[in-house]
Amino acid sequence: MGRYLDNLRPLVDEETFEATRRIVNEFVEPDGPGPTIQRALLGRREAMDNWAYTWWLKDMYLAVPLPLPINSNPGMVFPPRQFRGFSDIARYAARITMGLSSYKERLDRKEIEVERATSREKGQPLCMAQYYRLMTSYRVPGNPSDSLISTEPDGPNPNQHVIVACRNKFYAVHLRKDGKILTEEEVAGHMLAILDTGTDTTAPALGLLTSTQRHFWAENRESLLGYEENRNSLELIENSLALVCLDHHPLGEEFCRKDGVNGLCYEHSTSEAVALINVLETIIDTCNNISSNEVIPCTIALQELTWIAPNQLTRAINEAARSIDNLIEDFDYYVYHFDGYGKRFIKSCKVSPDAYVQMALQLAYYKLYGKLTATYESASTRRFRLGRVDCIRSATWEALQWAEEKLALFDAAMKKQTEIMVDNIMGQGIDIHLLGLREQAKLIGRLPDLFQDKSYKILNHFGLSTSQVATKIGFMGYGPVVPDGYGASYNIHEDSVIFCLSAFYSSEQTSTSRFAQSLEESFNTMQTLLQIRL
DSSP: OHHHHHHHGGGSOHHHHHHHHHHHHHHHSTTSHHHHHHHHHHHHHHHSSOSSHHHHHIIIIITOOSOSBTTTBOEEEOOOOOOOSHHHHHHHHHHHHHHHHHHHHHHHTTOSOOOBOSSSSTTOBOOOGGGGGTTSEEEEOOSSOOEEEESOTTSOOSOEEEEEEETTEEEEEEEEETTEEOOHHHHHHHHHHHHTSOSOOOSOOGGGGGGSOHHHHHHHHHHHTTSHHHHHHHHHHHTSSOEEEOOOOTTOHHHHHHHOOOEEEOOTTTOOTHHHHHHHHHHHHHGGGOOOSOOOOOOTTEEEOOOOOOTHHHHHHHHHHHHHHHHHHTEEEEEEEEOSOOHHHHHHTTSOHHHHHHHHHHHHHHHHHSSOOOEEEEEEOTTSTTOOEEEEOOOOHHHHHHHHSGGGGHHHHHHHHHHHHHHHHTTOOSHHHHHHHHHHHHHHSSOOGGGTSHHHHHHTOOSEEEEEOOOSSSEEEOOOSSTTOEEEEEEEOSSOEEEEEEEETTOSSOOHHHHHHHHHHHHHHHHHHHHHHO
């Protein structure tokens, strides 16, 4: 509770802070609700591998009703490629598909090496559970909450297939079935056959339904499940390794070939980016030696999914199309490449590159708004069984003092940022514990005033949602978590930093271009300070 007040202090005025301090004092008194809830929470800990995981998963993902695109699932852009025609696209899609299939086989054989911590008690083994949820999980929509199910509850399935989407149609490409294993050349043939199916787009755009509010998709999914044909098709989708989308750019086939943009969207509830990036980097590296020979179309083991679309779904599909178009139209997204310096210079100043970037983000926000905002930075808790992430809160009192009094207090702010980072990765962050106290209180009875106080809402209104996404290929980004906030992922290179900044145009308070400009000014100011010190 002391740390709770520490994190609240830079975000509220003195009157609000004192009111919350009184609520906290009542909460922690010996006969107050806090000790009772804590004892119950300790009992839960003794009975479970990870007392927080199911609550965390529901709070972070499954109980959030918002559409998954932008609001939840990250998008990753791979290096652009020059496609001369459908054969090139087919071979590229086949190489990625076979790479995922090969990695799934390694997972099935438990050949993935256990990763270990590289700092702060180096060598500790890290939980690998989220790796084994890749390609074996499906998020079922629900109301009031989704559920995350395993598609292989009884162990690895000897059969494998991917779903290929193209022009509103879906196809199952059976990579392994009844002992028959496709070669990469055969998979490329299937991809080409799908691409060559003509330009008929009369099929209903059922896939759009998955982009809607979760309860809306849940209702429409139930309508689809009323027909055996649809149940069979949905079962194939739900049990696939992945979905490969070969759709064209709206401007047409020729534009698509010259465009060459490709990438990934992934379901975030199963894992963090770290579980995907290593395998993706390996797969993309192998794409540099793809054969340029023509591909022979092949339809053996290719299965088109068939549907019966109830009449009422026509309206639902049209509404889904308008909804996702509006969401995209409102999305203010800016890939900002700061090339003034990077990891090399920051390390020469004997400071943590990640903490340094977090301080730049705080200063940039303060320059724009004259205050700080609740800031989320993901911190891996994989040192613990089923651990995912906790929240490094970068908007500290020390960061506020540093931003207000300029750079004289830089060392204190950096020290505090590092302390909070270490606390989180070692399991001593406050957010998961607060979540546990809140959910345990619900089980016991009345929700304490602490969780109904306006300060609790302020502390959890993350105007900045940030994370470092280290990758050698492309970049990864995501949307803001509040309507008037920013998303800010970053990748720190030796002599540059790439930011994926996001906001919503519908907010009059935010602008990614203005934030990028403020970031640049902050980086330059901080460099000047540190060069003087050196």
